[in-house]
Amino acid sequence: MSLIETIVHGHVTELRLARAPVNALNPALCNELAAALAAALANGAQGIVLSGGPKVFSAGLDVPHLLSLGDDQAALQEAWTAFFDAARALLNCPVPVAAALAGHAPAGGCVLALCCDYRVMAEGPYRIGLNETQVGLAAPEGIQSLMARVVGRHRSERLLVAGAMPDASEALRIGLVDELTGIDDVATRARVWVEELLQLPRKPMLETRRIARADAVDCLRAERIDLPRFVAAWMEPDTQAGLRAMLARIGK
Template sequence: MSLVTATTHGEIVELQLARAPVNALNPSLCQDLRAALGQAIADGAQGIVLSGGPKVFSAGLDVPHLLSLGADRDALMAAWQAFFDTALALAASPVPVVAALAGHAPAGGCVLALCCDYRVMASGPFRIGLNETQVGLVAPEGIQRLMRRVVGNYRAERLLVAGEMLDAEQALQAGLVDELTDIDNVATRARVWLEHLLALPRAAMLQTRLIARADLIEALQPEYIRLQHFIEAWYQPSTQGALQALVARLGK
């Protein structure tokens, strides 16, 4: 059974992450999302809404799973590659994709949202951001480019260096999300935005979008992710200690 559910709303398909309890991004979820996106497009979807669970869009990478891989670098490399491949698939989608964030979107959840065309977030006590430094990781250059692209260079620097998570209102003010709405209306508002976009002359809209998003796709190329370098840093004792502490906190 797929970890992503697809619901059709006319020419728009909503893809909902469905890996309880918090849509932690393991290789299976990443693979299912890529497959569902490809299938929706092949079936003629003109726009995609990417949603998650209530209160948590996605908690990011499945850190307990990644730590369980131990010294198996090939398996760890494959798990991270599955995530970056999924991010690239969203960024390179030939049709617009809107992130419907009905809850928290830290780390990998934020990356997926940054790869979308537009971000609608639930108002309230929900947070979004790239908090990698707080767990001893360095966001690759390509991921940092995604953040700079959306919020600007200086603000991205401040957020990335501190690993800061913004609440919904702060995220809106920073430009990290585009719109806030009631938690029950997030997916609906995402569809409304898409419907307005899809009402434009199609060829001109899509060609303009392709040009405008070229830098996003470039940011996710291997030379800016440097996955081997990232994996080496993963095994640093300080990083492993911070990650183990994170898992201990999650288990409480």
Template sequence: MPELIQIHDHGVVRELNMARAPVNALNPDLCVALREAIAAAVGSGAAGLVLSGRPKVFSAGLDVPHLLSLADRSALKAAWGEFFGAARALAESPVPVVAAIAGHAPAGGCVLALCCDYRIMASGPFRIGLNESQVGLAVPEGIQHLMRRVVGPHRAERLLVAGEMVEAERALSLGLVDELVDIDDVVPRAVHWLKALLELPRKPMLQTRALARADLAAALQPEAVPLDRFVDDWNDPDTQAGLRALVAKLGK
């Protein structure tokens, strides 16, 4: 079985490359592998992390066909729990994390990117955003907070309510991503940014970072992303119709 997370070391920086073909759909196995890879990297002394994805697709978000196959409520709740566990692992990482976004990042892919310290995206016709409302899902408060903290309350409201996906250039202008580079330079630039940050005095940098990101970790605690309500929304007939239409469209 292929490794779901491929590890590449760049000196003191470790790259965690999501490698679930074809589009890094976030099923429980990938989410668990990501959480474990973060813990292992930190435990082995990595000073910074780069989260990367597949060429032209960072992550296509949650594995909707897998979730639709789960008839049991507890299994569905557990699957969503693993996703939010992976997001929390990024948000609570004690070392800086850069999202190297060399392609599209809708929905859950965008959530993972928003949990990182810095986002570098490939320039070109790639899109990023939280498009949940387009398939009938309400975005929980904790995830809305992630968007508000990077683009501001009013702009976040407009993007979230419309479920808008924005192309790379607009994402940069909104502050949704921090830099655009050529697709082949996304990971090298992420490594370079991290290594420059790591040249700062370590303890005060990490202490300041922890204070600045405390709201991010708090936003992903269970009370801010109530799984029972999420499962209820998922099972709503309108949501199910929207999700099945999405799957049918993707299958064509």
């Protein structure tokens, strides 16, 4: 069974994360996302909507899976590489991408959303953010810059250091998301935004977008992620304890 549902809406293709129950980002899901994006482009998609499940867009990286790898640093690096490859595929996409967030988007879910051009989120008690410090991790410099690009450096510092997860209304106020709508209309509103861009003269729109997003693409350069260092930090006892405590709190 595919972990990505592909739904074609004319010139816009919706890629829906479909790994129940919360679209935890394991290597299989990340690899399928990158492959589905490439396939959509090969089939002529002029715009992309990335959506997820109701109430949870994506709960982020599959922490139980990562913990099950123990101290196998090669396997850990492979798992994190799959995630960053999927994120880079979104950032490097040559056509507009809108994220449809019909629920929570913590950690890795937030990163995927930040890699999109535009973010539509469901109204209500849903939260989005990079909560890494709350489980004993430091977000890589490139990820921090990706957040700062969207909300500004000072506000990004406050959010990242605290591991804060603003709710939907606050996320809209600070620019972390671009639009709020009813939970059942999130994917439709994301598609409408893409379709409006597609009404513009195509080449100038795409070239302007490419130039404007060059700094976002730069954020995920390998040197700015420093994956070996990040994986080593993942193995630190404090981090492992924080992750296991988080799983205990949510009953995993």
